[in-house]
């Protein structure tokens with residue numbers, strides 16, 4: 349009887365031990381943070397694009413949690429990256445994501461562009477850009493020739509097509525925004541290929557210790573350089589022009605316009621060049637997707653999939669002629685919506701339409717690794733949404749632009765500019781944002797409510813609204 353009692357106690361201890369080691373195992377040991385530059389969510393196959401080929405990102409999407417409504421906090425590279433690396437709406441804090449992992453015993457490395465790096469300036473020079481050294485133990489740049497890559501160069505707003513290497517627009521505004529280069533080659537000379545190669549090396553070297561490896565691709569950021577076989581996938585006759593209704597700009601306050609609109613810019617005169625911009629963007633997205641695939645394959649080969657959280661995202665979205673807009677730095681849907689896929693062991697794959705912010709990545713990864721998240725963090729862990737795809741962590745996402753602010757809830761997009769002008773869209777009936785309800789006097793009651801909501805959000809985030817009349 350006594351022996352039986354002991355046996356029972358041992359069994360209970362055994363079960364408790366197994367349970368606690370299972371819990372420990374379910375914590376991730378590694379983080380692979382993959383980020384593309386200027387990538388709008390809507391061009392990925394897994395986000396509904398039927399033309400663009402993104403098989404590798406789509407494969408990750410099928411294995412992970414796909415976040416359908418993720419919004420950036422800054423509308424250009426620098427502010428957005430500062431924000432999600434610190435999980436602060438504005439500026440920085442002592443704690444950043446990489447340093448947090450270093451402080452908790454992880455190896456941390458940057459490959460390519462994570463904080464702000466001028467593309468193409470810092471890429472051609474092979475320089476660090478605005479890096480924060482405390483984030484990394486090691487950092488590696490991936491230089492390249494960018495617009496000066498020998499091959500078929502086009503400056504599409506000026507309708508220039510040439511193979512000459514001289515006189516190419518590389519840094520002059522706004523021409524650099526409209527550059528594509530299609531060339532003969534396998535792509536191994538390009539920055540994103542080098543980023544993948546170095547990341548693969550680091551995974552092999554560091555596979556036996558906890559790591560936080562951040563790999564930053566620069567495509568599809570201009571200049572859109574890719575080998576010819578990627579451009580061949582996208583003949584311009586297959587590319588539809590974005591739908592822009594007659595008078596689309598009439599109800600958008602001027603302060604809310606993109607810096608470049610085709611009615612002012614020569615590219616509007618060349619509809620085929622608008623299609624060529626899409627083809628160049630698609631070609632560079634597919635090229636970048638292939639580099640993502642090389643890294644994911646290596647992670648599988650090393651057997652690290654079951655211990656690694658993989659994040660794929662972008663710093664902000666992009667306009668390619670919608671509303672006659674080009675580029676980033678404004679508050680409309682195409683420019684603020686980004687893809688976010690998180691694949692981590694122990695979570696079922698699936699999609700969620702919970703409203704989330706890029707700032708949520710840092711606390712999520714910290715949570716998945718079982719670490720104590722610093723008090724300076726303003727984002728929220730997305731673990732509840734990864735566990736239950738119908739869960740929600742916030743009512744609206746906040747985006748901050750030089751011109752003003754936006755709040756995006758599941759149904760509504762609201763913008764309030766520094767001069768007090770506003771936009772309001774019903775995203776259910778008007779996902780293209782063609783009818784600005786804020787100019788309708790009958791909406792005044794709703795607008796009062798949105799102003800209050802924005803003021804509350806800004807106060808909570810310790811942000812003083814800029815007002816310029």
Ligand SMILES: [Ca+2]
Pocket residue numbers: 385386424425569663664
């Ligand atoms: Ca960017």
